[in-house]
Amino acid sequence: AAKAQEELENWKQSCEEAEHAGDLNQLTESLDKEHMYYQNMRQAMLMRAKALNCTFDKQRGTWISPPEFNGISDQQRDELQNFIAERGLDVKTVCEHLGIDALIQIEAAKLKAVKQDIETLAKTGMTA
Structure with missing residues (x-):
């Protein structure tokens, strides 16, 4: 034993x-x-x-092994920055909401879901 x-x-x-x-x-x-x-x-x-x-x-x-991290491209990041600005939000706020340090930490496969999340965030208004 x-x-x-x-x-x-x-x-x-x-x-x-x-x-x-x-x-x-x-x-x-x-x-x-x-x-x-x-x-x-x-x-x-x-x-x-x-x-x-x-x-x-x-x-x-x-x-x-887990799939390799496949982040968004620079072009997608730029589009996302515009997407965020158009909704009256700022990148820092969105990153904090998502629990990330920078937009480039977003996985490409999750971009659509992230945009929906940002859309919801803009509609419900930021409450810190």
């Missing part, structure tokens, strides 16, 4: 050191389903996967 406990501690350490999907795949392969602390070990690995934003592809049986 002491050996099993030690293996669990080593496992947790390995999980904390995992930095990407490849590391998680190695951990998954080495996970012993017969181990006394299998569930604890699995939980530690899943928590680390969540922290790394990795997802598990059930069909392939492998971990996948």
Whole structure:
């Protein structure tokens, strides 16, 4: 039992050191389903996967890294600045509302949703 406990501690350490999907795949392969602390070990690995934003592809049986950040282009940023100004808002206020430091931190895929959010913000009026 002491050996099993030690293996669990080593496992947790390995999980904390995992930095990407490849590391998680190695951990998954080495996970012993017969181990006394299998569930604890699995939980530690899943928590680390969540922290790394990795997802598990059930069909392939492998971990996948989060998609690369794909920010808006300079042109989209300029259009968004005009969009914000036309609604009587300022970039700083909008960034604070979105919880970001700069408009270029907006993901391209979320641009439409962000514009709707800004539209709503302009209509409801800023309340700080």
